[in-house]
Amino acid sequence: MAELKIVGTAHVSQKSVDEVKAAIEEFKPDVVAIELDPGRFSALKKQGRDPTVDDVLEVKNFNSLLVQWLLSYLQRKIGIDVGVEPGAEMKAAIAEAESRNIPIALVDRDIRLTLLRFWKAMGIIEKIKMVFALVFSIAEVSKGEELDIESLKEQNVIDAVMEEFRKFSPNGARALIDERDAFIAHQLILLKVQRPESRILAVVGAGHRQGITGYVENPTTLPPFDTLNREPKSFPWGKVFGFAVTGLFAFLFAAIAFSGVGWTVLLYALLFWILIHGVLSATVTLIAGGHPYSALTCFGVSWMTALNPMLHAGWIAAYVEARVRKPPVSDFRKIYEAESIGEMARIPLFKVVLVAALANLGSLLGTVLYFIFVFPLLHIDPVVVISTGVHNMWVWATGLI
Template sequence: MAEVNILGTAHVSQQSVDEVRTAIAEYKPDVVAVELDPSRFQALKRQARDPTVDDVLEVKNFNSLLVQWLLAYLQRKIGIDVGVDPGAEMKAAIEEAEKNNIPIALVDRDIRITLMRFWHSMGIIEKIKMIWALIISIAEVDNGQEIDIESLKEQNVIDMVMEEFRKFSPNGARALIDERDAFIAHQLIILKAQRPEGKILAVVGAGHRQGIKNYLDNPSGLPPFDSLTKQPKSFPWGKIFGFAVTALFAFLLAAIAFSGVGWNVLLYAFLFWVVIHGVLAGLFTLLAGGHPYSAITCFCVAWMTSLNPMLHAGWIAAYVEARVRKPPITDFRRIYECETIGEMAKVPLFKVVLVAALANLGSLLGTILYFIFVFPVLGIDPGVVISTGIQNMWSWFTGLF
């Protein structure tokens, strides 16, 4: 049976780079397995095609892409502080394997599937907590807070960090850690079967080491491989919320119309919907650094898109932003090379994605504030208007039959 040696590393550690080179020289593996998928492997070797702005607009994964960029920035910022590029130990493993003519195995799951499963697995509260924690972490690193990278490879520290992550975001931890542990273990078992007498060196992040080892020691506990590679299917809470908003708005207008308070009140109720959505969506577009044309477009369409669960104001604003700013294809790589958030915010492609995310947030906030303040703004009693409106609607409906 093939022998597997799992080397746990830190992704921004010079010591890990040295450990990888030493392990390959001393262990002399027949295969070097690295925690990479084909797209990240190509990116590390700078062979990947950078996505265009049209690719980004077509997929519409603006929120998850924004989180991915911020996570990459955080990792890069830590790497700059310690003088090591993120993924340097994986690059060292690839270079040493190629130099010694050792086959390389890419054993991690496709990053696109991981990110989709990560994002779709979390509820709205988990997403808010995660984004807030990410913002705080970036602020701390930007302010010069030191991080002991090497301590993150110690098992007791890893266990503590993982336990906190699971408390903070159990669904996110399952997608980012547990599922990938299982996926990598599946891949290593396949390699063992292909090379029954060989030696395999697996270079993985320290946080995955114990989970992978547990699965290799007890393969019967592995989840089915197919369950780890499926496109995520989550309950369509967003669409349900959208249809509920549309129904509630229609009901509210109908109740006002049948309550007898006057057509002017109905007109003001509709205009308040148009204005509050337009102003907030447009304002958030400008806060994202969007072009005035994008903000004006967002102002004009937000009231309509907020009533259509299949369309979002941010998508339209992003499309306009992309056509006005015209991000070059090099922008995708530039974002990963930025050394400050301010520098990143000036990249046109980043602005397109940020505009989409914040414009949608502004429109959502407009919906919430509308239902809170519509009656105080109109100066009417909601209980009287709704109850009277329902009674009159019922009388009208029964009168038809």
């Protein structure tokens, strides 16, 4: 029967590198399973094709990509501070295995699928909390405070961190931790079946070791593999909100038109819609470091895209930004190698993604502020205008019947 040993590591720990080498030397495995998917394996070995800016524009998954980069920077920053780059223990496992001609098994789920499930699993409140937590954590790490990296592998510390993460973002923790524990356990159990007489050494993050071990020892508790390896289907709240905005805007304009307050008020209502969306979207685009052409594009289209749930101002702004900045393929590697947020923000591809995310945020903010302040700006009573407009629309409609 196959023998399995699981080594838990801290991804930025020199001691973990030494432990991995020692485990391979002492355990003498027939196969080394590592917590990587083919994409990250190729990236770690600097193999394969980097995505192009056209790939990014086609997928349009700007928010989750931005979160991925910030998470990666946070881990990398910790690694730089202690003199070890993230993934060093995985590199050590790969190098040791290859030098001994030991087969390598990639047992983690595709990072793109994990991040997609992670982002879609969270509600809007969880996403907002996640962004603020990332910004706060990056600010704290950037102060240069020393961290006890080895303590991150102690089980009591791991349990406390995991519990805190589950309180902070239960849905995100499920996608990022629990599902991957189950996925990796499925892969390790399959390896044991395929190699019944082998010694298997699994190198995983310390935070995953307990969960994986529990599943391996009790396979009946594992969720079905196909539920872990498919794109999530979630209720399209974004489209529902978009259609609701379109409907509310049409109703509001119809009510004003039929209320008898005059065409001047109606024109001002339209003008405010254009200006509020345009100014906010263009401003946040410039704050993101976007090119003036991108800001002008946002100003010109955001009022229209806010009425079309199938389009977003950020998508169009990102396309313009990409054509102006012309990010090279090497920008992907530069983003993952940046040593500061300032350095990352100067990379053209990062600007493209940041512009897309913030331009959409500016347009959303414009929609919210418009419906809050439109009536005070027009100096009209909303109750009187809407009730009168609805009554007159009813009279007009019934007169046509």
